[in-house]
Amino acid sequence: MRTVDEFQIYFESELKLLLQPLEEYRISRVKIFKRIQYLAILFGFILLIAVIYGNLVLLALMILVLLFIEGFAFESISTTNRILRKDYKNNILPKVLKFINSDFEYIPRQKISKAVFEKSLLFPHEISVVEGEDFMRFKIGDTDIMFCEAEVYGYGLDSKMFDGIFISTSFNKSFNSETFIFPKKSTSLFRKIRFKLLGSSYEVKLEDPEFEKEFIVLSEDQVESRYILTTSLMERILDYKRKLNTELGFSFISKRLYCTIPNSKNLFEPALFETFMDFNFILQSYEPIILYTSIVADLNLNLRIWSKQ
């Protein structure tokens, strides 16, 4: 794995050149936006005078002008954002991904299919819609990992079940049963009962008190769940949780590992009022990718010492 320092060198030597035209475009659009806003302030003053003197004709005219100006400003920002976003995602992010791992696939406006989300069984209710973007796939050693930003909705009014990153990766052991790891804090008794009623999953009591404090494990097979969750993997999952500092959910189904990482921030986006020439800007896209792909190294998924190769 390459270091952040190496990435900074890459940013300074190559990415900056690619970002330069984008930055120039951004600055020019911000200038226009600012001018529009100055104009709006000026018309705002005229509007104030019209209010003071009770000139209704001027007041109505100024309201119309201000509405038009702000509408134009909004349209200008939307267009700029769209253009910057498209350029950033099509030309810059792939370079970042390639720097991280040359064996990658990135589709900005794509997400992991709804069927995979359903298969993971990580969501408390039936899924109605999955919205998402920034589909990324890497082949790290023998492990195939893919993830995307996602919002998962169920049925009903308060239907948003999940907002964050959904990961699907191949697992290094073969197994036939289904095993789930839910954060203890957010797993209701209802959910446990639902699992028991709909499937044949039972709570698995594990030896690691720290792990037991953080997670609840449900599985169809008491032996196989322990075969998957070795003491070492439990420690690794705990460390990964500490690193991400959020509530994680995992499921082990059909030889794959699924993971949910809640995150309400929209990642991998350029910001109109932030310079692209600063390393911290690109770091905001680089760091989450490193964090999510590090699940492979952190959970030691490339260790192939069992029958599954």
Added chain:
Amino acid sequence: MIGFVILGVLIILIFYVIFLYNDIIRKKNETDNAFGSIDAMLKKRYDLIPNLVETVKQYMIHESTVLSDVTKLRSRLSGNISNEDKVDLHNDISKKLQGIMVAVENYPDLKASQNFLKLQASWNETEEQISASRRYYNAAIADYNNAIQTFPSNILASKFRFTPKKVFEIEEIERKNISAKDLFGKNNANR
């Protein structure tokens, strides 16, 4: 009225006793079931031994005594022996196999053999499955022992003579044995 209350309390008490008794029985059965899973995993390893011995003996000339010991120990397993003896025998075999796996380092041809690598992976997998079964067994035993030693189910347990069961205590040498991951981790790093 008081009669009805006493009758109600008695009925509740009887149902509670039935519940406690069934709970202990369920937990006891789970320990048997858990032991059964260890047995199944040990059988899996038992089936693996002939192939392993056959593959390595062509290369490991100096380890022929250990290999014949493994074969002898394995043949003793097919006799009518108690569960404890069976586990002890499996442990002995495991120690011997561990020695063989360590000695593999001295035989580069064997290390490169695809057949051996496959067997090594299967052996490793079986070892971890045995370890998982033991952990399940120990968890089931702990659950059962807690049930028969805590109030009020301990009264019922002593009445029906439910006795505590022993957990699997793995010897230090065998702990190392189970950590086959380290052993093959080394191998992996060499690749």
